[in-house]
Amino acid sequence: MEEEDDCPELVPIDSQPGPPARQIPVTIITGYLGAGKTTLLNYILTEQHNKRIAVILNEFGEGSALEKSLAVSQAGELYEEWLELRNGCLCCSVKDNGLKAIENLMEKKGKFDYILLETTGLADPGAVASMFWVDAELGSDVYLDGIVTVIDAKYGLQQLKEEKADGLVNEAARQVALADLTIINKTDLVAEEELNQVRDTVRSINGLVKILETQRSRVDLSAVLDLHSFDCQDGAKLAEKLQLVKSAKPHLDKSILTVTFEVTGELCEDALNAFIQDLLWEKKFCNKAGKPMSVIRLKGIVSFAGKAHQVMLQGVHELYELNETPELWEEDPHTNRLVFIGKNLDKDVLQEIFISTVLMNGEAK
Ligand SMILES: Nc1nc2c(ncn2[C@@H]2O[C@H](COP(=O)(O)OP(=O)(O)OP(=O)(O)O)[C@@H](O)[C@H]2O)c(=O)[nH]1
Numbered sequence: 001m002e003e004e005d006d007c008p009e010l011v012p013i014d015s016q017p018g019p020p021a022r023q024i025p026v027t028i029i030t031g032y033l034g035a036g037k038t039t040l041l042n043y044i045l046t047e048q049h050n051k052r053i054a055v056i057l058n059e060f061g062e063g064s065a066l067e068k069s070l071a072v073s074q075a076g077e078l079y080e081e082w083l084e085l086r087n088g089c090l091c092c093s094v095k096d097n098g099l100k101a102i103e104n105l106m107e108k109k110g111k112f113d114y115i116l117l118e119t120t121g122l123a124d125p126g127a128v129a130s131m132f133w134v135d136a137e138l139g140s141d142v143y144l145d146g147i148v149t150v151i152d153a154k155y156g157l158q159q160l161k162e163e164k165a166d167g168l169v170n171e172a173a174r175q176v177a178l179a180d181l182t183i184i185n186k187t188d189l190v191a192e193e194e195l196n197q198v199r200d201t202v203r204s205i206n207g208l209v210k211i212l213e214t215q216r217s218r219v220d221l222s223a224v225l226d227l228h229s230f231d232c233q234d235g236a237k238l239a240e241k242l243q244l245v246k247s248a249k250p251h252l253d254k255s256i257l258t259v260t261f262e263v264t265g266e267l268c269e270d271a272l273n274a275f276i277q278d279l280l281w282e283k284k285f286c287n288k289a290g291k292p293m294s295v296i297r298l299k300g301i302v303s304f305a306g307k308a309h310q311v312m313l314q315g316v317h318e319l320y321e322l323n324e325t326p327e328l329w330e331e332d333p334h335t336n337r338l339v340f341i342g343k344n345l346d347k348d349v350l351q352e353i354f355i356s357t358v359l360m361n362g363e364a365k
């Protein structure tokens with residue numbers, strides 16, 4: 001009798017930083033109509049890689065399609081699966097049975113190494129992202145790795161600057177606001193000057209985002225996959241990144257932009273929660289024109305009174321998280337850094353409220 005066959009294998013406890021090994025990364029690929037999302041997915045699928053990648057296309061099908069095409073690629077080979085969705089739209093289905101369907105499929109077909117999800121050009125990726133984010137917390141098989149937004153070099157500027165009727169969001173700008181990585185595609189169609197304008201506009205909307213420029217969405221896969229944008233293990237990297245972020249010049253228009261500030265000292269944890277909830281949920285804070293501030297993405301490194309470790313703040317849509325990082329505070333006094341991406345943001349007003357309600361001691365820089 002072959003004893004090895006019955007003997008359970010001893011598996012070392014995973015002490016690697018990052019999410020637990022059993023969880024599979026999901027990258028959301030978004031971008032305005034025709035920007036090059038499908039081109040990017042096809043490129044990734046046919047590139048040589050050692051991953052078994054599942055791709056979910058969240059396009060509105062013809063008629064009442066209750067199934068979604070799911071392309072699976074392994075070592076450059078493609079095959080197709082069908083994912084059953086109750087109402088044909090992944091945005092609405094992820095919550096009830098979309099994620100379950102992915103998990104069932106994995107049970108049936110074996111695990112994937114990676115999941116790519118293309119949203120429709122008009123989708124709000126924040127809704128999809130926050131569902132994956134919450135599910136990851138609840139012990140799901142998948143976790144959100146990052147949000148990638150493809151931008152059309154030729155029409156992107158126009159799409160980003162388009163003013164919507166009052167109250168409505170500009171989807172293209174929202175997609176950039178939420179992104180961890182933006183890919184400015186179709187650079188073959190524009191001159192350098194035009195490309196610079198697109199790049200500057202993207203940067204003013206999202207001061208945190210990484211920007212790549214491509215033709216036919218050809219990117220280095222390592223720049224797109226495994227970004228770990230939401231892990232709290234990477235506290236040091238985020239702290240470094242936040243230092244480089246600059247507030248965008250306030251615009252007169254109603255566009256989305258990035259503001260950032262630093263405050264030294266220690267914070268009261270309860271007061272910070274109240275501040276974030278007032279900002280994200282209650283929309284209590286207004287800019288000088290009396291318009292309520294609306295935050296789409298939020299990141300920060302903060303110091304809580306009595307805690308030796310740095311705490312990472314992450315917010316997407318209406319969800320946020322505060323997680324202790326492995327990083328210890330070294331400098332004294334501690335520098336809290338916050339980055340807000342959204343509409344009607346006024347740095348001075350935000351900073352003032354922050355200092356007067358959240359800070360326990362210290363002063364603004
Ligand atoms: N000139 C040029 N055309 C491109 C480039 N990349 C993609 N295209 C073309 O642009 C069109 C739209 O590309 P897709 O990849 O389908 O764009 P998408 O974002 O998936 O589009 P939707 O799903 O319809 O929103 C296709 O005809 C592509 O061949 C590029 O770098 N340069």
Ligand SMILES: [Zn+2]
Pocket residue numbers: 037038039118
């Ligand atoms: Zn597409």
